[in-house]
Amino acid sequence: MxxxxxxxxxxxxxxxxxxxxxxxxxxxxxxxxxxxxxxxxxxxxxxxxxxxxxxxxxxxxxxxxxxxxxxxxxxxxxxxxxxxxxxxxxxxxxxxxxxxxxxxxxxxxxxxxxxxxxxxxHATDYIRMPSARHEVMEAHQSFHAIAGIPQIIGLVDGTLIPIANPSALNQAFICRKGFAAINVQVVVDHRGMFADVVAKWPGSAHDSFVWANSVVGEDAERDSGYPLRTYLLNPVTNRTTRAEENYNIAHIHTRNLVERSIGHWKMRFRCLHKSAGGLRLKPERCCAVAVVTAMLHNIAVSGGAALPEEEEEEEEEEEEEEGVHNPPQLRDALHAAGVQKRQQIIHNVFG
Known part of the structure; x- marks a missing residue:
């Protein structure tokens, strides 16, 4: 016992x-x-x-x-x-x-x-295009104050998010820079916040293809990197007048906002930056992380969060011209309307 x-x-x-x-x-x-x-x-x-x-x-x-x-x-x-x-x-x-x-x-x-x-x-609660009249007017006034271009509601650009999942390393995900990535399109508002994010296409997708298949650009087709339309203004390629030169300068100054916003986004969330070695997740998870971090970027901007101390500029290359998908007659008509709209702005504002 x-x-x-x-x-x-x-x-x-x-x-x-x-x-x-x-x-x-x-x-x-x-x-x-x-x-x-x-x-x-x-x-x-x-x-x-x-x-x-x-x-x-x-x-x-x-x-x-x-x-x-x-x-x-x-x-x-x-x-x-x-x-x-x-x-x-x-x-x-x-x-x-x-x-x-x-x-x-x-x-x-x-x-x-x-x-x-x-x-x-909950992303759509924090990422949305201006819709109310006062929101649109605020965007117009704020963008006009940058460099004088009128009636702007947002700035569109594409950026590459590196991924490092071996199962995703096929030709569809290899971008023009030679690494696996997803091509993310963003629209930035006057506050440097994301108003729209499209994160579902592999790195080989052309920016204009992403734009043409997005909600905000579904009716547009391309002539170069992004198409010239009455609602989508790009720079003048072959400048011949001083007014066109002034317009291009204003376009660059205004477009800097979207480039800075993308840079700040990747600075805050280094999982998106190439220095982190790429997202080690499945491609669909990488797309979800891109959208969620864009949402968190908006929350950080609205809350006045400070940027990380070490800043690295994100360099983006210009897209080369590619073919078009619209019938020539429709494409030419849309392009002509865009040229007319742009020329009106150049003549009335910068002439």
């Missing part, structure tokens, strides 16, 4: 260390709050968003990521959100992101997947 009691006591002693570790693991997952221990500067440096905006995102995703039971000691919504934001911010390997929170690569991947899917459902 004494021997049996001794064995029971020894077994209890052996279980104590494990029980203690399990309790500590549970406590950290359920109660540890990095936001409560970090300064505002540290939070913005690590996650690219102010504390208040992160808390709003936490309120947004909590109903969907909270677990109804404590089985397997689930991660708190805050840890899941911060793991995803950290991945967006640094674009490092998933296991490196997890090291900061004691998470495995698998757990970080689950956090990124869950948070991305949830935020994607």
């Amino acid at each position: 004494a021997a049996i009691q001794r064995i029971v006591v020894l077994n209890q002693r052996r279980r104590r260390p494990r029980s203690h570790l399990v309790y500590v693991r549970y406590y950290i997952r359920e109660n540890f709050s990095p936001l409560a221990t970090m300064s505002e500067d540290t939070i913005q440096k690590k996650f690219r968003l102010p504390r208040q905006q992160i808390q709003q995102l936490l309120d947004l995703i909590s109903p969907d990521v909270s677990r109804q039971t404590r089985r397997n000691y689930p991660l708190s919504p805050e840890i899941q959100l911060l793991a995803a934001l950290r991945f967006y911010a640094v674009g490092s390997f998933l296991e490196v992101v997890g090291d900061g929170y004691g998470l495995s690569k698998t757990l970080v991947w689950r956090c990124v997947r869950s948070v991305t899917n949830i935020l994607l459902r």
